[in-house]
Amino acid sequence: MSNIFDINGCCMLNLTEVGAAVQARRNALGLSQARLAHLSGLSRQTISGLESGTLQDLGFNRVAQILNILGLDTPVPAAHARSQKDGLWMAAKTASVSYKHELDAATLANTLVTGEVPRKYIAHIAHLLDEAPIPLLVMAVEGAAEQEHVAPRSIWRNVARLAKNLGLSRQRVLS
Template sequence: MDIRTLGKTISERRRSLGLTQERLAKMAGLSRRTIQALESGTLQDLGFDRVMRILGVLGLSFSPSADARKRKRGLWMAAKNASVSYRGELSADMLEQALATAEVPSGFEAHVGHFLDESPLDYVVMAVEEAAQLEHRAPAEIWANVARLAQRHSINRKDLWA
């Protein structure tokens, strides 16, 4: 796969997830200009580490396919991760509803904070993608709810979700 094809694939996947170039850049630790140049086909070289960071956030590999990712049960994985060290367990359904409505069930505020601040970024992306699909909503709507949730419950990554 050449860098132009990779850029096109990344652009298509980013858009299907409802991510802006700026948000993807933040999540991958790159500049928006780098993402823009990659997607437009003007970037000459990116380097393996940077490519892997972008692909990891988007749930892609060198064989770009979202099918394997869809089988991973992103909401369940994210909910389990968010429930670590808490007495009650945040269920996948509860996380889905929180992402769909920007409302957190009473007593699970810390879980959502943990989800936003501590979960691996690919878990967050998978959870957003799955919630959007299950709720028949555009991923961009779910990302807007993530930003709302972050304003109330995130400490470490609040700026990432803004």
């Protein structure tokens, strides 16, 4: 077991514990190891090693990056803080910043679940998928999945398809 950090002399986490939390949260969000690797800028082998407990060392910044994307807190990874936020509402507001018509959370959820974009919101969705912080996209997918009772994995497939169809620069990251 490899300890990764000591916070104020009180809390040590090891990569095995972090890996188990990452795997559970990744599965709950319907993310594959490959997709999490793309979103975090790490290799799939790094994610796999972290989750399986075979990784001997991973820097704090990389661990924090993965935890941030998944909405897990440190020092003890938990999604409690993320559950207090309305990711769909935040994502809809982010997507609407520069546009006359405001994208509402229900329309965003429907778009993510169906993969169908209402014509007047194409620019909003393109902006959201191409420009919004990755943790915000993860929150939006999680919120849509919970609200519409759909598996997050199917929403991620729609996100990848939307990114490709809209010709977004992030399409490789989101696929």
